[in-house]
Amino acid sequence: MEMWSKIEHWTYYISSLDTPSTQFEYHEPMVALWNDKRHGTQLPAWSDFELEDFKGWWGWITVVDCLSPDGDDWVYRLWGSEVARFTGHEMTGKAMKAKQSDDVVDVLHYNDHDFDHMKLLYDEKKIGLLEGPVNTEIPNLNWVSINRLPLANDGSRVDKFLNAVSPRKVPLMLFD
Numbered sequence: 477m478e479m480w481s482k483i484e485h486w487t488y489y490i491s492s493l494d495t496p497s498t499q500f501e502y503h504e505p506m507v508a509l510w511n512d513k514r515h516g517t518q519l520p521a522w523s524d525f526e527l528e529d530f531k532g533w534w535g536w537i538t539v540v541d542c543l544s545p546d547g548d549d550w551v552y553r554l555w556g557s558e559v560a561r562f563t564g565h566e567m568t569g570k571a572m573k574a575k576q577s578d579d580v581v582d583v584l585h586y587n588d589h590d591f592d593h594m595k596l597l598y599d600e601k602k603i604g605l606l607e608g609p610v611n612t613e614i615p616n617l618n619w620v621s622i623n624r625l626p627l628a629n630d631g632s633r634v635d636k637f638l639n640a641v642s643p644r645k646v647p648l649m650l651f652d
Contacts, residue, residue: 477605480593486608488593493519493626495603503623506533506640507603510625518631519601522553522638535559538639539627540572547598547634548591559641562620563610594624598634601626610643619644
């Protein structure tokens with residue numbers, strides 16, 4: 477896993493598809509599951525997964541569909557119930573939108589950096605990870621780690637990302 481970029485307090489990583497699941501700390505079980513669903517070197521399809529596969533992650537996953545052949549247009553197919561509670565927003569069926577100002581990025585508005593990261597993962601068929609601080613109404617949670625795993629109906633062309641969301645409590649002094 478290599479650090480791709482750091483902006484403000486957010487860190488973005490990229491990894492090859494064959495990176496061992498043990499390299500993904502909080503996301504090891506999800507990456508191991510994703511690897512188990514692969515067909516040789518092919519990417520798994522969303523249809524390869526069953527609800528029972530996500531036990532322990534129920535409510536903490538999102539799935540985003542690519543609507544354009546260039547990887548620039550994304551809509552959430554699934555926004556987990558715990559992610560909705562954590563963020564205060566339900567995004568199922570809604571598009572990822574660019575923010576219109578320099579205000580804080582939230583789940584409703586993404587910055588160009590977020591889209592560049594998604595585009596790289598899409599174009600190069602990579603696993604992504606991003607981590608950073610969040611504002612939430614849930615006590616003791618102020619940090620999130622999001623693992624982006626590429627999916628492909630044909631095993632090759634990325635058409636979705638399975639995202640595992642893992643909130644954490646991080647000492648505030650780390651933000652200084």
